[in-house]
Amino acid sequence: MGLLVKCGDDGYSTPMTNEAKSVSFFTQGCRLNIAETAALSQQFESAGYSVTDNKVPGDIVVVNTCTVTENGDSDMKRIVRRVVRQNKEAKIALIGCVAQIQKEALLKLPNVMWVVGNGEKMSLASIIQKSSTNVPQVIAPKMTQSTFVQEHSAIDPGHTRGNLKIQDGCNFYCSFCVIPFARGPARSRQFDDLMRDAESMVASGHRELVLTGVNIGTYEDGSHTFVSVLRALNSLDGLDRIRISSIEPTTIDDAVIEMMANPDSKVCAHLHIPIQSGHDDTLSAMRRKYSLAEFDSFVTDAAKRVPHLGLGTDVIVGFPGETDAHFEHTYQYLASRPFSYFHVFSYSDRKNTIASKMVDKRVPSVVIRERSAMLRDLSKRKRDEYMIGRIGDSVNVLFEQCKSNEWFGTTEDYMRVKVADVTENLKNKIIPVQLLDRQGNGTILSL
Numbered sequence: 126m127g128l129l130v131k132c133g134d135d136g137y138s139t140p141m142t143n144e145a146k147s148v149s150f151f152t153q154g155c156r157l158n159i160a161e162t163a164a165l166s167q168q169f170e171s172a173g174y175s176v177t178d179n180k181v182p183g184d185i186v187v188v189n190t191c192t193v194t195e196n197g198d199s200d201m202k203r204i205v206r207r208v209v210r211q212n213k214e215a216k217i218a219l220i221g222c223v224a225q226i227q228k229e230a231l232l233k234l235p236n237v238m239w240v241v242g243n244g245e246k247m248s249l250a251s252i253i254q255k256s257s258t259n260v261p262q263v264i265a266p267k268m269t270q271s272t273f274v275q276e277h278s279a280i281d282p283g284h285t286r287g288n289l290k291i292q293d294g295c296n297f298y299c300s301f302c303v304i305p306f307a308r309g310p311a312r313s314r315q316f317d318d319l320m321r322d323a324e325s326m327v328a329s330g331h332r333e334l335v336l337t338g339v340n341i342g343t344y345e346d347g348s349h350t351f352v353s354v355l356r357a358l359n360s361l362d363g364l365d366r367i368r369i370s371s372i373e374p375t376t377i378d379d380a381v382i383e384m385m386a387n388p389d390s391k392v393c394a395h396l397h398i399p400i401q402s403g404h405d406d407t408l409s410a411m412r413r414k415y416s417l418a419e420f421d422s423f424v425t426d427a428a429k430r431v432p433h434l435g436l437g438t439d440v441i442v443g444f445p446g447e448t449d450a451h452f453e454h455t456y457q458y459l460a461s462r463p464f465s466y467f468h469v470f471s472y473s474d475r476k477n478t479i480a481s482k483m484v485d486k487r488v489p490s491v492v493i494r495e496r497s498a499m500l501r502d503l504s505k506r507k508r509d510e511y512m513i514g515r516i517g518d519s520v521n522v523l524f525e526q527c528k529s530n531e532w533f534g535t536t537e538d539y540m541r542v543k544v545a546d547v548t549e550n551l552k553n554k555i556i557p558v559q560l561l562d563r564q565g566n567g568t569i570l571s572l
């Protein structure tokens with residue numbers, strides 16, 4: 126058992142007792158981890174550390190880990206090995222989901238000094254400042270259900286779109302998912318705290334805020350719901366766009382679709398709703414909370430009401446017991462509906478989940494590979510069809526990045542677009558452009 130450190134509230138503002146050090150960050154996995162790393166980076170800066178690019182590992186290296194698939198675990202080990210190769214003296218903090226699940230086992234990895242789970246990771250600077258010995262620490266207590274505040278903002282100076290964390294954890298316990306174990310029970314960020322953060326993110330230049338969390342539709346702080354968060358942000362001066370990241374289909378209030386359909390609202394016409402499977406047998410074995418007919422009725426209604434809705438989804442391939450017929454049903458369903466893209470995940474066993482015990486129903490890995498390839502191909506075709514269908518339209522683009530005189534940005538319905546041969550600085554500008562053609566990963570536009 127490692128040491129358990131209780132962190133005070135004063136850790137960020139008090140002067141450091143040790144010499145100022147550098148810190149670098151690696152972020153694995155989801156948008157929520159990205160938002161948390163951005164806030165941690167601000168926290169370390171306030172505590173006097175210099176934050177360095179992760180190409181050159183700092184004195185302290187923080188890896189914000191992901192355990193959604195096996196790849197997350199192996200990528201984390203690869204990062205640790207690389208860091209140690211580049212800087213033998215680096216002290217490594219493994220934080221987040223893998224830390225929460227694997228705890229002491231991670232101390233076997235070289236140079237790992239801190240293993241901090243999701244409940245305590247947002248106090249990392251304070252934890253590190255208070256470590257006075259070379260004894261490695263494991264801090265990963267069970268998480269509670271209470272609301273939370275996040276003292277440091279996720280302002281990310283390099284980016285025009287900011288990730289606003291509003292929620293954490295999940296109580297749904299889908300049978301394949303490790304997240305309720307790794308992230309703990311559903312809990313919401315205090316409304317005033319998230320609004321304060323939203324204001325400072327907008328004041329620092331973010332024109333679009335992406336609402337992030339594990340199961341954001343379940344947001345609840347007193348009388349504040351997910352819809353009240355949207356309404357409050359909609360009235361925030363200086364904010365141009367609100368984007369909803371992945372959201373569970375059964376948690377979407379009709380008022381959300383109403384706002385999306387209203388051209389005067391700031392809520393982007395973009396929904397990412399995980400379907401996971403297009404067959405009721407699999408959905409039921411996954412313990413999802415809807416039938417295919419219910420999912421379909423929601424999607425059809427939303428697509429009818431919201432003009433040019435960018436509709437994305439996640440699908441898992443090879444869930445235990447998925448037959449050829451189940452897969453075929455999923456494929457045909459996805460092919461026939463107005464999805465503009467989907468993310469395909471090969472099923473992988475995660476410890477503690479109900480699905481990991483369905484050993485007699487495993488789908489052979491070669492079959493999983495074939496099915497995944499088919500769906501990825503279909504997703505590419507759907508993406509093309511969607512974008513080609515938009516050619517000729519005039520759309521607003523928030524420009525983010527320039528590479529050799531080509532500017533890249535994002536539309537409200539989540540298409541990545543580019544404008545060639547521009548010498549003007551378009552960063553953080555929202556400009557109407559006309560879509561001309563589909564090309565590679567982007568669409569060529571004219572101003």
Ligand code: SF4
Pocket residue numbers: 295296297298299302303304305339340373
């Ligand atoms: S809703 Fe299901 S898949 Fe999503 S985080 Fe919760 S348990 Fe996991």
